[in-house]
Amino acid sequence: MDMLRRPRRNRQTEAIRNLVQETTLHVNDFILPLFVIGGQNQRVEVGSMPGINRFSVDTLQDEIASCVELGVKAFAPFPSIPDQLKDKYASESHNPDGLYARAIREIKKNFPDVAIFSDVAMDPYSSDGHDGIVENGEILNDETLEVLGKMALSQAQAGADVVAPSDMMDGRVAHLRHVLDEHGYHKVGIMSYTAKYASAFYGPFRDALSSAPKMGDKKTYQMNPANTREALVEAELDIAEGADYLMVKPALAYLDIIKSLRENSNLPIAAYNVSGEYAMVKAAAQNGWLDGEKAMLESLLSIKRAGADIILSYFAKEFAQYQKR
Numbered sequence: 001m002d003m004l005r006r007p008r009r010n011r012q013t014e015a016i017r018n019l020v021q022e023t024t025l026h027v028n029d030f031i032l033p034l035f036v037i038g039g040q041n042q043r044v045e046v047g048s049m050p051g052i053n054r055f056s057v058d059t060l061q062d063e064i065a066s067c068v069e070l071g072v073k074a075f076a077p078f079p080s081i082p083d084q085l086k087d088k089y090a091s092e093s094h095n096p097d098g099l100y101a102r103a104i105r106e107i108k109k110n111f112p113d114v115a116i117f118s119d120v121a122m123d124p125y126s127s128d129g130h131d132g133i134v135e136n137g138e139i140l141n142d143e144t145l146e147v148l149g150k151m152a153l154s155q156a157q158a159g160a161d162v163v164a165p166s167d168m169m170d171g172r173v174a175h176l177r178h179v180l181d182e183h184g185y186h187k188v189g190i191m192s193y194t195a196k197y198a199s200a201f202y203g204p205f206r207d208a209l210s211s212a213p214k215m216g217d218k219k220t221y222q223m224n225p226a227n228t229r230e231a232l233v234e235a236e237l238d239i240a241e242g243a244d245y246l247m248v249k250p251a252l253a254y255l256d257i258i259k260s261l262r263e264n265s266n267l268p269i270a271a272y273n274v275s276g277e278y279a280m281v282k283a284a285a286q287n288g289w290l291d292g293e294k295a296m297l298e299s300l301l302s303i304k305r306a307g308a309d310i311i312l313s314y315f316a317k318e319f320a321q322y323q324k325r
C-alpha cells in the first residue's frame with residue numbers, strides 16, 4: 001500500500017506513545033472531597049460509595065496525613081449534620097463551634113500547608129434539604145445570601161483557604177466577596193460552582209450527608225442539563241463578581257461545558273467528578289463488568305483533556321496511590 005500518512009507509527013511502542021501523549025494527570029490536579037461526621041473514632045463507609053468514608057474530626061486527621069503522604073494536598077470537606085441540628089435557616093452552618101468549623105480548624109492546625117476548599121450551601125444543615133431558605137415551596141434568593149455570607153465568614157475564620165459556593169443562588173459570588181473583604185479576608189479565594197446542573201448523579205452524596213430535598217427538586221436553582229449558553233452567562237457573572245475559579249459539575253456528562261468555559265475564560269477551571277460518577281465505576285468494577293482502575297484513569301483523563309485544570313474527585317487518593325506504584 002502506498003500510504004504517506006500512517007498515524008499508527010506514533011503508537012507503536014510505549015516510549016513513543018508517552019512522547020506524543022497530549023494530556024497527563026498529576027496528583028497536583030486534584031482536590032479530594034471528604035465527609036465529616038460528629039463523634040470520635042468514627043470511620044463509616046458510605047453505602048453507595050465503596051471505599052469512601054465519613055470521618056469524625058480525629059480520624060479525619062489520619063486520613064489527611066495519609067493523603068498528604070501520597071501528595072494530595074487540597075481537600076473539600078462536607079459535613080454530615082444530625083437531623084436535630086437542622087433547621088429552616090441552616091443556623092448550624094455558621095456556628096463557630098460547630099462540626100464544620102472545628103474540622104477546618106483542626107486540619108489547618110495539623111496541616112497548615114494543605115489547601116481547604118470549604119463548601120458554602122445550606123443543604124447539609126437545612127431541615128428542608130435545600131440550598132436556600134424555603135418559603136411556601138419557593139427558594140428565596142436574597143434572604144439566602146445573608147446565610148451564605150455568615151457561613152463563608154465562619155469558614156474563613158476557621159481557616160479555609162478558598163470558599164466554594166455550591167448553592168447556585170444569584171449574586172452569591174459578589175456577596176461573599178463583599179462579606180469576606182469587609183472582614184479583612186481579602187486573601188480568601190472563591191471557587192464558584194459556576195455551572196452546576198440539576199443532576200441525577202448527586203444521589204450517593206445526598207446519601208452520605210442525608211441531605212436530599214424533603215420536597216420538590218433543585219431545578220429552580222440548579223441548571224437544566226440541556227443548556228450550554230446559560231453556563232456562559234453564569235461564567236460571565238462569576239468573573240464579574242470576583243470568582244477566582246470557575247467550576248463545572250458534574251464532570252463526565254458535561255465535558256463539552258468544561259471545554260466551553262475553558263475557551264471562554266482565562267480563570268482556572270475546575271470540574272467536579274461527582275459521587276454518582278464515582279459510584280458507577282465502583283459498582284461496575286465490583287461486578288467484574290469493567291476494569292475499575294482503567295475506567296478511573298480514563299474518566300479522569302477525559303476531564304483534564306476537556307480543559308479542566310483542577311479535578312474534584314473521590315478518586316483523588318486512589319489516583320495518587322496508583323501513581324506512586
Ligand code: PBG
Pocket residue numbers: 121122123131166167201202203204205206218273274275276
Ligand atoms: C449541594 C451539593 C451537592 C453536591 C455538592 N454540594 C448535591 C446537591 O446539589 O444536592 C454533590 C456532590 C457529589 O455528588 O459528589 N450543595
